[in-house]
Structures are given as structure tokens and as C-alpha cells.
Amino acid sequence: MQLSLIFLLLQLWGNVAVSLSQNACLRLPDVPHAHVSEETKKSEYQQHDVIHFTCEPGYTSYETSKYVCTHEGWLTVRQETCYSCSELPDVPHASISEETKKAEYQEGDIIHFTCDPGYISGPTIKYVCTSTGWLAVHRGACYFPASSCDAPPANGGITVKGLPENDDPIVPDHILTFSCDGPGTILVGSSVLICGKDGRWDKPFPSCRVPAGCGIPPRLVNGFTKTTTKHHYEHDERVEYMCKSHYVIEGKPFKTCNNGEWTGEMRCRGKS
Incomplete structure (x- = not known):
């Protein structure tokens, strides 16, 4: 009886093991x-x-x-x-060159794009097929020659970010940002320029210059400066105002010298 029970248990265990495996x-x-x-x-x-x-x-x-x-x-x-790599990159106004065109692309295959008639590009627009799809070797763009924007003039005191690589043309909707290199200078004009569809920048090129100082700060009706005023203030220097008795100040109590002009708005209002 015990032997039969052992055989039965072994058989059941084997079935369970197979079931678990499955x-x-x-x-x-x-x-x-x-x-x-x-x-x-x-x-x-x-x-x-x-x-x-x-x-x-x-x-x-x-x-x-x-x-x-x-x-x-x-x-x-x-x-x-x-x-x-069956879905090809989207390059407006261009098509794959006949030399690199295939019915099916494998990893490592390279394609070149040729601009449509009337359009041109800088260096050849090139993509390579990888295990994650198409990778741009040189992205580029096709454009009308008359629609590209002029490059900003060389200026040792200003930094320009966003210029195309390899002296590629600056096509419409391209964005450039400008900033001044050294301390003690400020940017005059817009720090962001966008190339328009007509091949013109939306704003003039900015420049960097040493900011102008300011003269005696303006008077405040029913108020005065907390410190003795000077005849000349440097750029970014500021003065603090306060109101006479029975008046309260509205706005921030400072005026700041900003490239030759005093900025900051406040007034002294009578207490109710």
C-alpha cells in the first residue's frame, strides 16, 4: 500500500513539474x-x-x-x-539621388538628397540607415537662392549662436541669438533674430557697447532720495527714494541708471 502511494505521488509530482514547465x-x-x-x-x-x-x-x-x-x-x-528604414527622411523640395536609391535599405546604407529644380543646398544632404532608423549625417535644407539671409558681420565683441555649420546658407525661419563677450558692455538691439521668407532678418543686427552713465536722478513729488545725490552715476547704479510724512510710496522705491536713462516708476500718495 505504501509503495503504491509513493508511486502515485511521484507520478503526480511529475505531472505538476511538467505543468509548471509549460x-x-x-x-x-x-x-x-x-x-x-x-x-x-x-x-x-x-x-x-x-x-x-x-x-x-x-x-x-x-x-x-x-x-x-x-x-x-x-x-x-x-x-x-x-x-x-522603409520610411524615408522628409527633406522638403528634394528627392533621393538615383545613385543611392534602392527598393529596400539595410543597416549601413547611405542616401543622398538632390534638390528640386530651382532649389539649392550647401554640402550634400546625407543620411545613413542604422539599427534605430535613419540618422542624419548632414541634415541641411533645399532653398531658393534669393531667400537666404545674410550672415551677421564679424564682430570680436559679440557672440552669435545658431550659425549653420560648414558655411551653409541661412534659410528662412532660422534663428540666431546674440550676446556680448566681455564684462562692462551691453547688447543694444534684439538678442534673437529670425530669418524671414523674403531673405531678410526680422530685426537689425544688434551691437555691443559700453553703456552710458546718468546724471542727477529725477525729483519725486512729495518725496526725496535716502542718500545725497551725485552728479554722475554708472550704468546699473540705483538710488532709493522715500516719501515725506503723511505720504506712502506706491511701487518699488528705486530708480536705476540704464544706459543713460533712469528707469523705475513710483509715486507718493497721501495717507487716507
């Missing part, structure tokens, strides 16, 4: 843009079963992704990425 491989590995190949597809998987993944139409991989079923679940033998 359950461990119920959930297939997640391989984006791929599915299990028809040759390795099964309704149920057991230990030691091997599956291969095939990329979806329009996608490809360097090698086949491969997994093996174990009692703990799927074990990665080789994991690859399915990538796609």
Missing part, C-alpha cells in the same frame, strides 16, 4: 516589430523548445532573435532589434 513558457518574449517564425511556432511549449522571431514586413534585423524554453521561462539565446 506554464513558465506560456507568455512569449516581447520582440517589437516581430513574431514567432512559422517553423518554430507551437500551441504549447515545453522545456528545451527553441523559437525564432521573424521581423514584420518593412523591418529587418542583422540576425534572428532566438529563445529557449526552460523551467524558469524563456532564456535569451540571441536578442536582436527589428529596425526599419
Whole structure:
């Protein structure tokens, strides 16, 4: 009786182990843009079963992704990425050159773009197919020659950010930012310029200059400065005001010298 019971328990345990093994491989590995190949597809998987993944139409991989079923679940033998270069980069007013055009692109393939008639570009617009899709080697743009904006004049005292590389033309909607290099100078004009559709900048080029100082600060009706005034103030220097008795100040109590002009608004209002 005891021997029969032991055999029964061993058989039941074997069935449980098989069931656990099957359950461990119920959930297939997640391989984006791929599915299990028809040759390795099964309704149920057991230990030691091997599956291969095939990329979806329009996608490809360097090698086949491969997994093996174990009692703990799927074990990665080789994991690859399915990538796609079927969707070509969008380059307005351009098409792929005949020399680099293909029906299907693989990793490492390079394409060049040729501008439409009437349009030109700087260096050749170039992209390379990678495992994550198309990567710009040189992005560039095609434009009408008359619609490009002039480059800003060379100026040792001003920094310009956003200039195209390789002396490429400055096309419409391109943005440049300007700032002064050294201390003691201020930017006169706009710090941001945008190239217009007509090939003109939306504002004049700014310049850097030493800011002007200010003279005696303006009087405040029913008020006065907290300190003795001077005949000359430097740029960014400020003075503080206060009101006479029975008056309260409205606004911030400071006026600041800003490139030759006093800025800051306040007034003394009678107490109610």
C-alpha cells in the first residue's frame, strides 16, 4: 500500500513539474516589430523548445532573435532589434539621388538628397540607415537662392549662436541669438533674430557697447532720495527714494541708471 502511494505521488509530482514547465513558457518574449517564425511556432511549449522571431514586413534585423524554453521561462539565446528604414527622411523640395536609391535599405546604407529644380543646398544632404532608423549625417535644407539671409558681420565683441555649420546658407525661419563677450558692455538691439521668407532678418543686427552713465536722478513729488545725490552715476547704479510724512510710496522705491536713462516708476500718495 505504501509503495503504491509513493508511486502515485511521484507520478503526480511529475505531472505538476511538467505543468509548471509549460506554464513558465506560456507568455512569449516581447520582440517589437516581430513574431514567432512559422517553423518554430507551437500551441504549447515545453522545456528545451527553441523559437525564432521573424521581423514584420518593412523591418529587418542583422540576425534572428532566438529563445529557449526552460523551467524558469524563456532564456535569451540571441536578442536582436527589428529596425526599419522603409520610411524615408522628409527633406522638403528634394528627392533621393538615383545613385543611392534602392527598393529596400539595410543597416549601413547611405542616401543622398538632390534638390528640386530651382532649389539649392550647401554640402550634400546625407543620411545613413542604422539599427534605430535613419540618422542624419548632414541634415541641411533645399532653398531658393534669393531667400537666404545674410550672415551677421564679424564682430570680436559679440557672440552669435545658431550659425549653420560648414558655411551653409541661412534659410528662412532660422534663428540666431546674440550676446556680448566681455564684462562692462551691453547688447543694444534684439538678442534673437529670425530669418524671414523674403531673405531678410526680422530685426537689425544688434551691437555691443559700453553703456552710458546718468546724471542727477529725477525729483519725486512729495518725496526725496535716502542718500545725497551725485552728479554722475554708472550704468546699473540705483538710488532709493522715500516719501515725506503723511505720504506712502506706491511701487518699488528705486530708480536705476540704464544706459543713460533712469528707469523705475513710483509715486507718493497721501495717507487716507
